[in-house]
Amino acid sequence: DTGVSQDPRHKITKRxxxxxxxxxxxxxxxxxxxxxQTLGQGPEFLTYFQNEAQLEKSRLLSDRFSAERPKGSFSxxxxxxxEQGDSAMYLCASSSxxxxxxxxxxxxxxxxxxx
Amino acid sequence: DAKxxxxxxxxxxxxxxxxxxxNHSTISGNEYVYWYRQIHSxxxxxxxxxxxxxxxxxxxxxxxxxDRKSSTLILPHATLRDTAVYYCxxxxxxxxDKIIFGKGTRLHILP
Numbered sequence: 001d002t003g004v005s006q007d008p009r010h011k012i013t014k015r016x017x018x019x020x021x022x023x024x025x026x027x028x029x030x031x032x033x034x035x036x037q038t039l040g041q042g043p044e045f046l047t048y049f050q051n052e053a054q055l056e057k058s059r060l061l062s063d064r065f066s067a068e069r070p071k072g073s074f075s076x077x078x079x080x081x082x083e084q085g086d087s088a089m090y091l092c093a094s095s096s097x098x099x100x101x102x103x104x105x106x107x108x109x110x111x112x113x114x115x
Numbered sequence: 116d117a118k119x120x121x122x123x124x125x126x127x128x129x130x131x132x133x134x135x136x137x138n139h140s141t142i143s144g145n146e147y148v149y150w151y152r153q154i155h156s157x158x159x160x161x162x163x164x165x166x167x168x169x170x171x172x173x174x175x176x177x178x179x180x181x182d183r184k185s186s187t188l189i190l191p192h193a194t195l196r197d198t199a200v201y202y203c204x205x206x207x208x209x210x211x212d213k214i215i216f217g218k219g220t221r222l223h224i225l226p
Contacts, residue, residue, distance in 0.1 A: 004158075007155050033213055042202060042216030043159065056213065094212075103149060104214060106158030 004107035006092050012113045013082055020078045025094030032075050033104065034067055035091040036060065043091055049075060072107045082114045119203045124221040131165070133190040135220050137203030140184045147208045148179060150188045152199040159202065162188065198224045 005024040013019050025032050030051050035043035036103050046065070047057045049071035061067075064082075069075040079086055093104040120138040135217040137149065147166050150160040155202050163170055163177045165186075165210040170177045202219040 026116070035216075040218075042218050045213040045215065048213055101174075103151070103161030103164060104159075106121075106160065109158050111156075 004092055004094055004105050005112050006090075006107035007105045008106065008110055010111045010113075012115060013025060013115055014067045014086075016076065016081055018080045019082060019093070019112065021090055021092075021112075023041055023077070023092030023107060024073045025074070026087070026096075026105055027073075029074065029094035029096050029105070032069055032092040034077050035093065036086075037089040037091060037109070046077075079112075082112075084114045087112055116201045118129070119205060120200075121203050121217065121220045123218070124223065126223045126225055126226050127190075127193045130192055132198065133193040133222060133224070135188040135190075135201050135203075135222065136185065136186070138185045138201070139205045142170055142183050142205050143207075145207050146205045148183075148186045149206060149214070150175070150177065150210065151202045151204065151214075151216075152197075153202070154196075154199045159216070162201075193222075193224045195224050195226060198222060208210060 007022045011019055032049045034046040038044040045058050046061050048055055049066050050052055052069050064080045067077045089109045091106055091109045093106040095104045111114040123216045138175050142178055147164050149164040150162040152162055162174050163172055165177045165179055167179055179186045200219040200221050
């Protein structure tokens with residue numbers, strides 16, 4: 001297991017299109033987190049799963065955003081009707097059943113550019 | 116979670132020790148201090164965490180004051196690859212809560 005994988009690394013899309021990102025966490029990690037990061041800012045929390053259950057969603061996650069983790073393994077984040085303000089780095093992280101006491105492991109992110 | 120205060124940016128000469136301060140004056144008794152760093156175009160990377168004792172690992176040392184209101188991350192021999200944004204975070208370690216990031220400290224290692 002080489003860590004948290006995110007796909008694609010880069011995505012350019014036209015405004016109004018739908019996009020979907022994928023995150024594969026570390027296999028024994030049951031917690032999975034999505035963050036968004038814009039230039040010059042720290043990562044902002046979007047949502048969190050424990051196994052397949054989505055336990056918390058930020059107010060940043062508008063109705064156009066949806067996240068799933070259907071089998072408690074990989075997760076997808078979909079953005080519908082993209083807007084230029086959605087341009088950002090989307091980061092995924094996972095943590096162990098120990099509650100993340102040793103920290104989260106982050107992927108390298110998906111950079112979204114909406115033109 | 117308690118908030119933290121960090122300088123916006125710092126410079127350090129290559130080969131010297133980089134000392135990154137963090138204030139967390141409202142930290143609760145069950146909250147740990149965590150440090151992450153983020154190298155350009157990568158996701159944040161966990162560095163170290165501690166509760167009240169000083170900690171050391173292969174990456175860094177963490178010094179926490181006795182009153183736990185502040186801490187210092189020490190990179191003993193900084194290299195150019197240590198240029199990154201460093202985030203100091205306080206959180207309860209065994210809860211399911213998300214990590215809340217601030218803006219961190221942008222550390223520039225100068226050749």
